[in-house]
Amino acid sequence: MLEEFVGETWHKFITKRADKSYPEAVVHLDEVRRTAGIFFRALGGEGGLRVENATDSEVHAKRTILQRIAGIADKTQYAWRDEETLRLPDSIALFPTRQLNLDLYLWLTALSVIDSNNATAKDWISRNQYCTLSTLAIWPGLKPRYDNLLQAHLQQRPDPKHLSKGEANQETAIQNALMDSDKAVQLQYAKRPPQPVPLWLHPSPPEEEFSNSIPPQDPDFDEAAQSKEQKKDQEKQQKRKQGKRTEMPDGNSGLMSFRLESLWSWAEYSKVDRTSTEDDDDNAMRTAEDMDSITVAQDSKTTSSKIKLDLDLPSSNYDDIVLGEGLPIDEWDYKQQRMQKDHCRLQTMVSRDAIPTELPERLRAQTHKVRRQFEVLKPQRVWKNRQNDGTELDLENYVNYLTDRKHGHVQSDTPVYRELRNQNRDLSCLLLADLSLSTDAHINNDSRVIDVIRDSLYLFSEALHATGDRFALHGFSSRNRNHVRFYNIKDFDENYNDEVRGHIDAVRPGYYTRMGAAIRHATEQLSKQATSQKLLLILTDGKPNDLDKYEGRYGIEDTRMAVLEAEKLGVRPFCVTIDEQAEDYLPYLFGSRSFVLIRNAAELPKKLPLLYLRLTKN
Known part of the structure; x- marks a missing residue:
């Protein structure tokens, strides 16, 4: 001591x-x-x-x-x-x-x-x-x-x-x-x-x-603070490492030589298989945190206990049902500063495993509460006065008409009728859900991100069904520019019923997030609606990415251009995310007031309907 x-x-x-x-x-x-x-x-x-x-x-x-x-x-x-x-x-x-x-x-x-x-x-x-x-x-x-x-x-x-x-x-x-x-x-x-x-x-x-750094969080939408242990873990993860490549060590060298100054730092060989999809070696992670630099090498050896899996499409007998031959979609290339005509191919699809189902029992109590909150927005029957024709006389205007007539100030086109009409909300909403493979991640021991998204779709649909607002539900994922999957869960003209709930229950995670193409197609669907307000809600858990150079800034710039195109067509895009790194890129994509970060993913089903209420109350 x-x-x-x-x-x-x-x-x-x-x-x-x-x-x-x-x-x-x-x-x-x-x-x-x-x-x-x-x-x-x-x-x-x-x-x-x-x-x-x-x-x-x-x-x-x-x-x-x-x-x-x-x-x-x-x-x-x-x-x-x-x-x-x-x-x-x-x-x-x-x-x-x-x-x-x-x-x-x-x-x-x-x-x-x-x-x-x-x-x-x-x-x-x-x-x-x-x-x-x-x-x-x-x-x-x-x-x-x-x-x-x-x-x-x-x-x-x-x-x-x-x-x-x-x-x-x-x-x-x-x-x-x-x-x-x-x-x-x-x-x-x-x-x-x-x-x-x-x-x-x-x-x-x-x-x-x-690097395994995690950008800092900015408490904006969620009031819950992180615990001290979580912050401590994040501080560890923010430490960046230098990296270099070398030949794979064979482990057979009998002698080890070193210089005296190397005693002030240390390095260790830790075999971490980055080519497999599951490798949760906690010891390797702790080792990496303590090392000054990380050296990687390509192992040419094969193993007999592994099965090589490729992120490929399933057989057509097991894949979801494709509707049509696919739609050509443009894509923005920020390096060349030009729009690439028909660069992507979007496949509209419906789930093969969808069967009619009732609302899950676990959501019944919360659904009842949401319906009561949204019933105040339900269209009301109101009297429209001063009409040229209607079901009955507008007494106040009729008395004024008789008074003016007695004084010789009569106009032949004075409206003296009234009519009982429905006061409808003049808006359409399309919810576009990210169904990429990252939504298969667990948020706690009981549920995954995709489960939270599924519950959000249920409660969102129940809320809008109570108001009578026109809405559509779609999901998307992608494998490359030639295969952007756009799922039809509910179209604008479909009634919300057990069949739609079956399609919600059937959503599954898969592949990547080519967001620009999905936003362009959703914008096209929304622009066809004969309403004065058009809201595009995008529900995602991460930034745009895909194969064939869509990673990084290319995907960010294409998505931003798709958002700008939507705004020019009178569509209001709004992003709801659970990505902790969203503060780094969403202000650039959607603007500082057109996105919200929900830090506790489990609260997404409860907060999404309330967010819609806030966005459409005027």
Whole structure:
């Protein structure tokens, strides 16, 4: 115990003496992630770009003796961006004040808006000089912040007098480039690379990376807070790892060689089969959390106890019933900035296993409560006065007519009748449910996401049936652009009955989420309805994705274009999601007021009808 106490005390002492950061002024990316995204788009940056955590990268620059003893300052997190993401450090504590650390986040965000490919020279110093000059020229209001950051950072950089000749020339060139972004400098590489420049962007991804990070949650729609244990687990999962590839170890090497400095870190071989669909090795996960880097290798060995499964379509005898030959659907290619005509093929389908069924017993009490809430919206019979013809006289207007006639002010077309009419709500709603394979995930020990979606469809239908509103139910999934599955659960002209409940009961998860094609077809169905209000409710558990390049920004941009097309046709798209990462991409897809995140998936059946009530009460 005494040895442990002494060791821990020594570690704290030496680390505190060697650490040049300011933990008391730290600013975390989670605090500014949303602000950075808004700031980036406000400066004219691309709307589909995401702000995510950077990875740890090794620093080979010279360290002080105290830093080497403490084992710190050997890693940093470079800020950089690519086509789809802006990577910023998990936290910044470089400066003694929080304001400076916050300003550095904003400066890096502004710097990333500039396209460095327009720089004449291609070395990383000249490109950052070009981006710095361009940023200050376009947004001169940032200059005071940048000047404060520059002065604070120059004070932290090493003095060239204390460096070797090669390293001194290298450091002098970098400081000159920082102080005068318009001055061309030539970097002469020394034995050791220079200290990182946190005011600049890294020219490219520092390392190939692997990540299991989960973006932070923003309590917006759900009032329930997470427990401390859940937050602790998320903090562990947010740690990003560097990755590299190597040959598969054979395990037959008799000797193991190592360098002494490797004692300060460790690595372990853990066989994790990423080619199989079920591999829940908790020990492997704990191992990965403790490792500094993750190395992957391709195992060429085969096993006799595995059956290779392909995500393919079932036989036509077992698959759902296809209606028609398929419909051509356009798709937006954001790279080429053009609409690809008839790029997708949408198959309308109905479930083969659907049999008429009654409402499940578990939902009877909740259904009764929902019906009572929605009966107030049921069409009422009201008298329409001042009609040219009707079932009886409008006495008030008839008396006024006789009075005007007596005084010689008679108009022959004065309406003096009234009629009893139904006061209908002039709206149509189409609910489009995501039935991708991810909905097969469990939300607790008793139910899966698809079970929650099924119950939501039941209660939603019961609520709208009570109001008499026109509504349709459809589901969708996809396997590639040539096979987008669009399920008919209930059309607008169908009555809600046991047959429709049978189709709801038969929904099953499968395949991927090509959302753009499904939204375009749903929009076409809604636009045919002769109502003044048209609401498209999209129920999903994740972001758009599919095979054949639909993953990532391509799918995001196509879905956003489909949403914009729907709005131009008078359709109001609104997304309801249970995806914890939705705050990162749904504001860009639907707008900040056209989506809602339900953090507790089990509450979706109860909240969906109430959400519809809120959206259509006017």
